[in-house]
Amino acid sequence: MAEKEISLAVIKRLPKYYRNLGELLENNVERISSKELSERMQVTASQIRQDLNNFGGFGQQGYGYNVEYLHTEIGKILGLTRKYHMIIIGAGNLGQALANYTQFEKNGFVLKAMFDKKQELIGQTIRGVKILNAETMGQYLKEHEVDIAAITIPKENAPTVAMDLVKGGVRAIWNFAPTDLHLPEGVKVENVHLADSLMRLSYNLKNS
Amino acid sequence: MAEKEISLAVIKRLPKYYRNLGELLENNVERISSKELSERMQVTASQIRQDLNNFGGFGQQGYGYNVEYLHTEIGKILGLTRKYHMIIIGAGNLGQALANYTQFEKNGFVLKAMFDKKQELIGQTIRGVKILNAETMGQYLKEHEVDIAAITIPKENAPTVAMDLVKGGVRAIWNFAPTDLHLPEGVKVENVHLADSLMRLSYNLKNS
DNA sequence: TAGATTGTTAATCGATTAACAATC
DNA sequence: TAGATTGTTAATCGATTAACAATC
Numbered sequence: 341m342a343e344k345e346i347s348l349a350v351i352k353r354l355p356k357y358y359r360n361l362g363e364l365l366e367n368n369v370e371r372i373s374s375k376e377l378s379e380r381m382q383v384t385a386s387q388i389r390q391d392l393n394n395f396g397g398f399g400q401q402g403y404g405y406n407v408e409y410l411h412t413e414i415g416k417i418l419g420l421t422r423k424y425h426m427i428i429i430g431a432g433n434l435g436q437a438l439a440n441y442t443q444f445e446k447n448g449f450v451l452k453a454m455f456d457k458k459q460e461l462i463g464q465t466i467r468g469v470k471i472l473n474a475e476t477m478g479q480y481l482k483e484h485e486v487d488i489a490a491i492t493i494p495k496e497n498a499p500t501v502a503m504d505l506v507k508g509g510v511r512a513i514w515n516f517a518p519t520d521l522h523l524p525e526g527v528k529v530e531n532v533h534l535a536d537s538l539m540r541l542s543y544n545l546k547n548s
Numbered sequence: 549m550a551e552k553e554i555s556l557a558v559i560k561r562l563p564k565y566y567r568n569l570g571e572l573l574e575n576n577v578e579r580i581s582s583k584e585l586s587e588r589m590q591v592t593a594s595q596i597r598q599d600l601n602n603f604g605g606f607g608q609q610g611y612g613y614n615v616e617y618l619h620t621e622i623g624k625i626l627g628l629t630r631k632y633h634m635i636i637i638g639a640g641n642l643g644q645a646l647a648n649y650t651q652f653e654k655n656g657f658v659l660k661a662m663f664d665k666k667q668e669l670i671g672q673t674i675r676g677v678k679i680l681n682a683e684t685m686g687q688y689l690k691e692h693e694v695d696i697a698a699i700t701i702p703k704e705n706a707p708t709v710a711m712d713l714v715k716g717g718v719r720a721i722w723n724f725a726p727t728d729l730h731l732p733e734g735v736k737v738e739n740v741h742l743a744d745s746l747m748r749l750s751y752n753l754k755n756s
Numbered sequence: 757t758a759g760a761t762t763g764t765t766a767a768t769c770g771a772t773t774a775a776c777a778a779t780c
Numbered sequence: 781t782a783g784a785t786t787g788t789t790a791a792t793c794g795a796t797t798a799a800c801a802a803t804c
Contacts, residue, residue: 349795351751355744359726373761381728385761386797393763401762401803418747419754433648437641441742443726449746488749512753514746518567518651520589528752530745534649536563537738538657538722539626541696543559544736545720546627557771581785593785594773601787609780609786759804766799773792780786 350391354418356381357391361411373404423448425486429501430493431456431464431471434516438490439466449488453480477501481508488512495519558599562626564589565599569619581612631656633694637709638701639664639672639679642724646698647674657696661688685709689716696720703727 360381364372378385392398392410395417399405415421426444428435431454438444439451456462457474464471472480480486489510491498498517505513512528515521518535568589572580586593600606600618603625607613623629634652636643639662646652647659664670665682672679680688688694697718699706706725713721720736723729726743 346755347795351748354751355741355747356728358747359741359744360728363727375761382730384797386799387795389761389763390796397763399762402760403804404761417751419750420747424750424753433641433645437645438742440641443743444746447743447747448750487753488746511756512749514749519571520564520568522590526756528749528756530749530752532740532742532745533563533567534646534740535651535655536567537740538652538696539563539566539628539655540559541720541722541736541738542627542632542657543562543625544738545632545695547554548719548734548736555771583785592773594775595771597785597787598772605787607786609778610784611780612785761802762804763802764800766797768795768797770795771793773790775790776788778785778787780784 346394350394353383353391354414357388358411358414358418358420361407361414364407365411369407371404372407374399377405420447423450424488425450425452425484426488426490427452427480427486428454428490428492429456429474429477429505430454430491431458431461431466432492435490435492436466438492439469442467452484452486455480478504478508481505481510486510488514490514490516492516554602558602561591561599562622565596566619566622566626566628569615569622572615573619577615579612579614582607585613628655631658632696633658633660633692634696634698635660635688635694636662636698636700637664637682637685637713638662638699639666639669639674640700643698643700644674646700647677650675660692660694663688686712686716689713689718694718696722698722698724700724 360377374385374388378388398410398413426449428438428451435454439454451469454466454469454471455474455477456471461471462473486509489505491501491513493501495517498515498519499521502513502521502523506523506527511526513521515529515531518533520531521529523529568585582593582596586596606618606621634657636646636659643662647662659677662674662677662679663682663685664679669679670681697713699709699721701709703725706723706727707729710721710729710731714731714735719734721729723737723739726741728739729737731737
């Protein structure tokens, strides 16, 4: 799909642009130059212009960028113009926390179901979303289109569950289990390794 | 402290090394070569050797690396040989999920208190840790040494609370609020921007 | 038009990979 | 010792920054 291959570094920054432009929009800022945006975001103006020009010329010489327009365009690039069906595997504390995060829904990520194997959780409802028996996941995937699955279970079971998800047709996995999943080509994985993040903090604390 | 400046890219990979070596240790693997480790971690052997040699020669020619020794040494580098006192600001779903994560404790991150301003949460206890009135945070920081503060409150209040934490002597912030904090020089911030992560997933889904 | 600021090319910087001598 | 694999230097690759012509 991508005409020119976009580097990972650029992709990583896109949500940050989107977020900052969203904040500017909330503050009713109409236009912004790469210079101003660079001060706000603590990056160079040059980088901003380079990044954006991977996707097209969104600005105008002598004027800068229209905040609303740029925000919309980056939203399109990020794929936020459609809805995504999401499920969460693991209805423990973290799974429930994600389920309660209403903010995701505003960006089009709609939670459809949760799964767990604990008897006392099965049948419960969180924000109207049912916790289903983990054993029925395979069947569920046959009957429903699922775009994204969040994995919030212990690392021991994560690789197996991830493979089951892939077999069921899921193409994107949001992995919170503290392990790196090795999945077939084409399956997208985004890791949220909380322990890693905490360790970087202790590293930085030590070396300051 | 650091003799030679270590690049951010290297630091980001350290916890991953630590995690993988921990797994190898669990499987009773005694020694490993950079080649084998590179296959497991999906990086190049060259990178592994370069990364490790930023900190010292942990290996032995013709033999490779002793798993247990290397694991310990990276733990030292990451600063995991001491205890860190942690507090969580915001006892909502995410804050509670973090509080229940016993894994952190094993690495030395000890939760000491939580804070919230919701009357119905104040006084409650999670894993023996009390939820205190957010208004008493300043006083608490005067009386207790706090190394790390996790911020799990809405983005509106995050900047103010972060500044209050810094004023109270906190030097490391684990920020879960979907905004970038601008704090004084020397304060370490680790962001966990869940929405950003989710957007990268939808971007990748779109472009596959 | 003059001033501002983009889009884009060129220069620099840094990180990754390759290669190999050192050495266990 | 011979073989294996590190530690480290050199080569390559890619990402960031600088510069400036194009243009609104």
